Amino acid sequence: MPTTMLRKIIDLHTVTRSGDGDLLLYVDYNVVHEGPFYAFDGLAREGRDILRPLQTVAFADHYVPTTGRARGSAGIRDAEARGMVERLQSNAQRTGIVHYGIDHPQQGIMHVVAPELGMTHPGMLIVGSDSHTCTNGAFGALAFGVGASQIKHILATQTLWFKAPRAMRLTVNGELATGVSAKDLILAIIARLGIGGGSGSAIEYAGHAVRALSMEARMTLCNMTIEAGARAGMVAPDEKTYEYLRSTPYAPQGAAWEQAQEFWASLPSDPGAEFHTEIEMDGSKVAPMVTWGTSQDEACGVDETVPDPASFADPGRRARATHALAYMAIEAGTPVSNIAIDRVFIGSCTNARLEDLRAAARVADGHRARIPAIVVPGSRTVKREAEAEGLHEIFLRAGFEWRDSGCSMCTGSNGDLVPRGERCASTSNRNMEGRQGKGSRTHLMSPAMAAAAAIAGRIVDVRPLLRS
Amino acid sequence: MESFTVLKAVAAPFYHADVDTDELIPHRFLRKPLSAGYGNFLFHDKRRGPDEREDPSFVLNMPAYRQAQILISGPNFGCGSTREGAVYALRDFGIRAVIASGFSDIFSSNCAQNGVVCATLPDPVVRNLCEGLESSPGSELTIDLPNQQVVSSDGVTYRFEIDSSRKSRLIDGRDEIDVTLKHRDEIAQFEAAYMKRLPWLFQAGRVT
Ligand code: SF4
Numbered sequence: 080m081p082t083t084m085l086r087k088i089i090d091l092h093t094v095t096r097s098g099d100g101d102l103l104l105y106v107d108y109n110v111v112h113e114g115p116f117y118a119f120d121g122l123a124r125e126g127r128d129i130l131r132p133l134q135t136v137a138f139a140d141h142y143v144p145t146t147g148r149a150r151g152s153a154g155i156r157d158a159e160a161r162g163m164v165e166r167l168q169s170n171a172q173r174t175g176i177v178h179y180g181i182d183h184p185q186q187g188i189m190h191v192v193a194p195e196l197g198m199t200h201p202g203m204l205i206v207g208s209d210s211h212t213c214t215n216g217a218f219g220a221l222a223f224g225v226g227a228s229q230i231k232h233i234l235a236t237q238t239l240w241f242k243a244p245r246a247m248r249l250t251v252n253g254e255l256a257t258g259v260s261a262k263d264l265i266l267a268i269i270a271r272l273g274i275g276g277g278s279g280s281a282i283e284y285a286g287h288a289v290r291a292l293s294m295e296a297r298m299t300l301c302n303m304t305i306e307a308g309a310r311a312g313m314v315a316p317d318e319k320t321y322e323y324l325r326s327t328p329y330a331p332q333g334a335a336w337e338q339a340q341e342f343w344a345s346l347p348s349d350p351g352a353e354f355h356t357e358i359e360m361d362g363s364k365v366a367p368m369v370t371w372g373t374s375q376d377e378a379c380g381v382d383e384t385v386p387d388p389a390s391f392a393d394p395g396r397r398a399r400a401t402h403a404l405a406y407m408a409i410e411a412g413t414p415v416s417n418i419a420i421d422r423v424f425i426g427s428c429t430n431a432r433l434e435d436l437r438a439a440a441r442v443a444d445g446h447r448a449r450i451p452a453i454v455v456p457g458s459r460t461v462k463r464e465a466e467a468e469g470l471h472e473i474f475l476r477a478g479f480e481w482r483d484s485g486c487s488m489c490t491g492s493n494g495d496l497v498p499r500g501e502r503c504a505s506t507s508n509r510n511m512e513g514r515q516g517k518g519s520r521t522h523l524m525s526p527a528m529a530a531a532a533a534i535a536g537r538i539v540d541v542r543p544l545l546r547s
Numbered sequence: 548m549e550s551f552t553v554l555k556a557v558a559a560p561f562y563h564a565d566v567d568t569d570e571l572i573p574h575r576f577l578r579k580p581l582s583a584g585y586g587n588f589l590f591h592d593k594r595r596g597p598d599e600r601e602d603p604s605f606v607l608n609m610p611a612y613r614q615a616q617i618l619i620s621g622p623n624f625g626c627g628s629t630r631e632g633a634v635y636a637l638r639d640f641g642i643r644a645v646i647a648s649g650f651s652d653i654f655s656s657n658c659a660q661n662g663v664v665c666a667t668l669p670d671p672v673v674r675n676l677c678e679g680l681e682s683s684p685g686s687e688l689t690i691d692l693p694n695q696q697v698v699s700s701d702g703v704t705y706r707f708e709i710d711s712s713r714k715s716r717l718i719d720g721r722d723e724i725d726v727t728l729k730h731r732d733e734i735a736q737f738e739a740a741y742m743k744r745l746p747w748l749f750q751a752g753r754v755t
Contacts, residue, residue, distance in 0.1 A: 094737040095730055099712035103730060105737055107748065114577060117631065127724065142578070159578045200748070210629045210653060224653060226631035228660035228723075236727045238734055242710065244652075274565055275623035275649060308626060310652055331747035339747045374565060395564035395621060395670075490574050499597075511569045511627065513592055 081349035083246045084315055085281050088221040088346070092204045094238055101240045108198060109135040109233045110189050110207035111176075113142050113163040118208075118231035119170040131237045132175035136198065138189035139164050139181045141492045145455050145482035151182045157494055174234075187458020187484040190214035190428035194298060195460055197327020201316035201343040206230075206239055210305045211428050211508065217297035218324075219316035219346050221281070224305070244310040245279055245355035248348075250286035253363035258542035260438065261296035262430055262506065262525035264288065265303040266368035268360070270378045273396075277309025280356065283348060284314050288362030294323040295432040302429045303508050306375040315347035367541055369415050370510045370523040372403030377510075379415060381528065381540045387411035406512055407502075407520050416538050418522065421501040423452035423533040424515070425479075425526055427489040430506035431457030433464050435526040439506075440470045442530035442544055443477040449536035452529075453480040453495070455487040479533065491516045504532035549662045550720030551692050554643055556616035558688040559606050560677035566620050567627035568654065572636045574628075585632060586639035607640070611685035619677055620647045622670060625654025634661045644690045646697060646707070648673045659713035662720065664692055666707035676705075692718055 082090075092104040111118075122129070129135065142163040147154050152168070155161035164181055171178035179186050185196065190211050193199055201219035205212060208230050215222035225239065233239055255264060269276075282304055284297075292300065297314045304312030321340055324330045331339040366380030377400060379386065388400035388411065404411060409418065425431070425439050436456065454474050456462035462484055465471060471481045488495040489507040491514075497503045499518030506529050510521035522538065531541040576588040594605050601608045607615065618637070624647035625633065634657045637645070643663060648670035650658075655665040668676070679699060680686060689698040692714060697705045716723065727734075742749050 095733050097712060099710075099715065101712045103727065103734075105734070105741060114630065117581065117635075125724075163578050202745075203748075208629060210627070224629040226629050226634070226653065226657035226660065228631060228657065232724055232727065235724045236734065237738075238727060238730075240712070240723065240727070242712070274626060275651075278623065278649065279652060308623060308651060332750065335747035335750060339745075342745065399564050492574050492578070509569070509627065511567050513573060514569055517573070517592060517597075 081351040081353070083348045083352045083354060084219060084283060084313060084346050085221065085246045088202055088204065089243055091202060097240065101242055103238050104204055104241045105238055106206050106233050107134065107203040108193070108205045109230065110193055110205060110212060111135060111137050111230060112140050112189050112209055113167045115208040115227035115230045116163070116166050116170065117227040118234060119174070121231045122234055127235045129174045129176065129234045133177060134237060135176040135234060136193065137167055137171045137176055137178045138192055139167055139179065139186060140188045141486045141490070143181050143186070143485040144493050145485050145487045145495060148181070148483045160493055185458065185460055187460065188428045188431065188486055190302065191432060191457030191461065194218065195327070195458060197324050197329035200324065200339070201320060202346050206233060211302050213304050213311045214298050214302040214428055216301040216304070216311050216313035217294060218320055219313055219343070221311055221313065223311045244281040247277065247280040247282045247309070247356040247358065248354040249282050249284055249358045249360065251284065251288035251360045251362045252286050253288055253361045254291065255288055255362050255365060258527060258545045259365050259367055260525045260527065261292055261299040263365050263368045264362065265300050266370065266375070266378045266523065267365045269303065269307045269375050270368070271360070272307040274306060274374050274376045275308040277304065277307035280309045281311040281313065282309045284312060289314060290317065293434060294319055295434045298432065299429055303375070306508060316343045367525060367528050369528065369538055370521070371407065371409060371415060372400055373406055373510055373512050374399060374403065375508070375510060375523065377403055378523070381415050381538060383415055385409055385411055385413045385415060416540055419502070419537045420450060420504045420522070420532045422450055422497060422503050423448070423529050424455070424488040424503055424505040424507065425453070425529050426455030426457070426487050427507035428457060429508040430526050431455060431461065433461050435506065436461065436465045436470050439526040439530040440473040442527050442541060443479060443534065444473045446477055446534040448478040448533040450533060452478070452533035453482055453488065455482045456484045458484050477534070488515055490514060504529045504538065548720045548722065551643065551662055551664055551717045553689065553691045554616060555687055555689040556643070557612060557614050557685055558617035558619055558680055559612040559615035560680040561606050561618055561620045562674060562677040564621040565623045565626055568625060568630050568633040569627055571625070571633035572630065577630055577632045581635060584639060585636040586641065589636035589640045609684065614641070616641050616643045617688055617690065618642050618645045619673060619680070620645065621673065622647070622649040624650050626651040629653050631657045631661070634658050634663055638663055646673065646676070655713070659716055660723070662717060664690060664709070664717055666690060666697060666709060668697065668705055668707050672705055
């Protein structure tokens with residue numbers, strides 16, 4: 080019977096099933112950050128061991144500072160943040176799990192580092208302590224986030240009880256226009272599905288516009304799948320996937336490479352496989368997108384005006400939008416490209432890979448930022464590679480700050496906060512009230528759009544800048 | 548984990564769509580030890596103004612709802628991050644059940660791990676219940692988990708939806724790891740076959 084990629088991966092990992100129809104799945108990698116310390120505490124309290132320490136990988140990213148990194152964790156001024164970074168380190172040392180700590184030459188955001196090292200292969204089941212673990216789906220893996228109790232369960236058993244999500248296929252036809260990136264595509268997708276629209280589903284992205292995306296762009300696409308409420312996003316592996324993996328340190332070596340590639344090629348959904356939901360979109364119609372509200376589906380094209388909440392048929396959405404506009408201090412009908420911005424954040428697991436920084440640098444080159452702007456590479460590897468290309472010089476000349484890697488202003492847990500009442504153009508993935516700091520106002524957009532906003536001091540359409 | 552069967556308690560109406568985990572507990576509190584009392588952080592930025600003073604108009608600050616053990620809300624409750632701190636905050640405040648017209652997958656799964664019931668009712672029913680509670684603040688609802696029923700104070704019964712495996716876990720209050728470890732041999736057999744099938748995953752120096 081023709082089978083979806085989702086089903087193939089689930090079947091491959093099924094150990095057993097419960098009377099209630101839950102599946103016990105074997106987990107290839109468990110990826111954690113500083114957050115789920117409760118899981119380690121719980122195991123210690125219950126006197127349980129970690130079954131497969133080398134299949135858990137820990138990353139210091141949420142609480143690491145992005146300046147003054149020379150002294151490692153000792154240099155973290157905030158005692159609680161330092162405690163989080165050091166606690167992860169001591170838990171890793173005590174339990175023997177793999178650890179990319181603050182001093183590690185490959186340190187960075189977990190969803191940037193794991194794929195960049197080649198830990199993520201097609202067909203894998205990767206579970207993490209963070210909802211954006213779905214980023215790894217770009218390789219044709221099934222990847223999703225869980226809470227601390229389930230992290231504890233994986234640590235103790237290397238398995239997870241799981242209810243299979245419904246398979247949704249979202250086919251994007253056509254081609255994305257110049258100046259339109261994977262970030263714009265996923266914002267358009269979320270605007271269409273709504274933030275609960277993917278609930279209970281795993282989305283397989285397909286179609287010409289998706290195949291045309293680079294691996295890094297596919298990661299951006301899969302990264303924000305959770306913002307539509309879906310459990311996971313995935314893209315079938317192809318030549319680009321293999322090409323990307325080939326040179327990574329965790330890639331299969333020698334004869335194993337051929338064997339692995341043969342297996343990977345068996346993973347894509349079979350022709351005729353049935354999806355619970357099929358959605359089609361025209362990629363050529365997507366414009367650079369900007370969020371105007373406090374939910375990720377409150378977004379529109381940069382050439383549009385902020386909608387009037389009264390125009391929403393659904394009373395819940397209407398109320399939410401009314402509240403959002405009040406919080407954002409924006410009036411309905413305002414042209415998006417007129418909104419003045421106070422600062423810019425280029426970073427996060429959505430948009431801090433090398434291609435993202437290249438796109439931003441291309442726009443910034445030869446200009447000068449009018450407002451504070453920080454660039455935070457997703458990993459130290461990205462930072463090194465960007466510096467080798469001279470991107471940092473472009474940013475510095477344009478008045479952008481060039482920082483060290485971490486989650487930074489995406490959620491501000493390391494202290495990189497947007498001050499109350501300020502408006503931030505951000506390449507991150509969440510724009511809820513207070514996400515970047517209490518009283519902060521976030522507009523999500525692509526790296527190129529964020530760089531353009533830094534230079535103009537307001538939201539502008541990046542497309543004319545790229546044509547000139 | 549404490550077992551959950553029937554709960555009769557004050558219910559707080561909080562009808563909003565897409566209540567996210569950042570609202571339930573802002574990120575800056577997730578660095579605190581559990582002993583700090585996560586109940587204080589529940590809805591922190593909604594419950595308290597910039598000067599930390601309580602906002603008397605926020606539902607959980609009203610005298611009628613301070614002892615609430617049930618919270619009622621709209622669609623897609625608990626969306627956003629995986630932070631289990633959101634559930635710790637609810638539970639520590641005293642909330643044992645959330646009734647909503649929909650839940651995020653991750654959130655409801657985290658709740659089941661911590662003895663908190665997520666009961667799904669159709670949106671119009673949820674709105675009605677909220678209106679009823681607003682007109683007589685402090686009134687109680689009954690949640691009967693084995694029979695999947697919500698009973699209002701005037702005796703009207705509604706059947707709610709809950710995932711069957713989560714339901715039985717909540718009723719038994721059993722530890723999931725202990726249940727899984729009963730399958731220890733199956734896991735070992737699976738692993739051996741899996742390593743044979745995908746040996747490159749277990750190459751020396753990689754995963755072993
Ligand atoms: S960059 Fe933001 S969304 Fe990504 S893992 Fe860090 S805090 Fe989470």
